[in-house]
Amino acid sequence: MKKDLTLVILAAGMGSRFGGLKQVEPFGPNGEFIIDYSCFDAIKAGFTKIVFIIKEENYKLFRETIGQRIENKIMVEYVFQNMDNVKEEYDLKNRVKPLGTAHAILCCKGHVQGNFVMINSDDYYGPVAFQKIKEFFDNNDSDYAMVAFRVKNTMTENGSVKRGVCKSENGYLTNIIESKIERVNGNIVASPLDGRESFVVDENALVSMNFFGFRDSLFNVLENGLDEFLQVNKNDLTNCEYLIPDVVDQEIKNGKKVLILESTDKWLGVTYKDDKEFVVQELRKLIDNGVYPEDLWK
Numbered sequence: 001m002k003k004d005l006t007l008v009i010l011a012a013g014m015g016s017r018f019g020g021l022k023q024v025e026p027f028g029p030n031g032e033f034i035i036d037y038s039c040f041d042a043i044k045a046g047f048t049k050i051v052f053i054i055k056e057e058n059y060k061l062f063r064e065t066i067g068q069r070i071e072n073k074i075m076v077e078y079v080f081q082n083m084d085n086v087k088e089e090y091d092l093k094n095r096v097k098p099l100g101t102a103h104a105i106l107c108c109k110g111h112v113q114g115n116f117v118m119i120n121s122d123d124y125y126g127p128v129a130f131q132k133i134k135e136f137f138d139n140n141d142s143d144y145a146m147v148a149f150r151v152k153n154t155m156t157e158n159g160s161v162k163r164g165v166c167k168s169e170n171g172y173l174t175n176i177i178e179s180k181i182e183r184v185n186g187n188i189v190a191s192p193l194d195g196r197e198s199f200v201v202d203e204n205a206l207v208s209m210n211f212f213g214f215r216d217s218l219f220n221v222l223e224n225g226l227d228e229f230l231q232v233n234k235n236d237l238t239n240c241e242y243l244i245p246d247v248v249d250q251e252i253k254n255g256k257k258v259l260i261l262e263s264t265d266k267w268l269g270v271t272y273k274d275d276k277e278f279v280v281q282e283l284r285k286l287i288d289n290g291v292y293p294e295d296l297w298k
């Protein structure tokens with residue numbers, strides 16, 4: 001049975017390492033953004049709605065660019081990541097950056113019903129990820145799912161990247177080790193962000209790229225968890241981040257199952273300014289090979 005499925009796109013980040021608002025940086029031959037290709041793949045896979053999570057001050061920019069290109073092709077909503085759902089007892093007036101990906105998803109409560117998928121706006125995932133997650137929700141009653149990528153397909157030549165190294169059992173996620181990933185003397189080395197000892201990972205090891213499929217029951221989990229998170233971090237409210245991987249890890253400990261779906265597509269992204277030329281070239285190859293039309297929205 002076909003079911004409604006919403007794509008939630010995290011687009012409130014500031015793109016600090018890239019040096020600007022990279023969500024609206026043109027990469028395609030007709031000024032397409034990376035986010036355009038994700039929307040195109042989602043629509044083609046059969047998603048029924050797209051929700052953009054943005055900063056309120058960027059609404060006009062988003063609406064006049066990507067919004068106007070897709071609003072006649074799929075239902076679209078815009079959600080602002082703000083502090084309206086944070087209790088007044090927590091003083092966040094001096095905070096500049098968003099509160100984290102889990103808080104961003106919580107801001108969608110009331111705008112998303114049923115099953116949904118979250119992705120980053122500045123990551124190119126490829127069509128396979130969207131096809132597999134749609135098939136999962138059409139045919140599976142497991143709790144959640146995550147599309148994972150081979151680490152060799154997620155690297156950049158211009159520096160280290162942050163990836164979640166996946167641990168699994170019988171095809172289900174057991175743990176995500178958030179790590180700095182880089183090539184060292186011919187090896188791919190993961191350095192856990194929590195300070196644990198670095199380790200070598202196989203080039204085909206699976207990593208998380210923040211491509212998760214959830215049920216809307218997650219909103220209650222996020223709402224209940226936010227207050228606890230802020231209590232624990234009350235002495236660091238300027239810098240702490242309420243993150244989806246941490247919530248997923250706790251959900252697994254609470255007995256939830258997260259099915260791993262593997263994509264062999266190559267991830268593309270712009271972690272650093274110098275990544276742009278490579279991404280443009282790779283998208284050109286995909287267009288030449290017929291994966292995408294020359295003019296994406298024509």
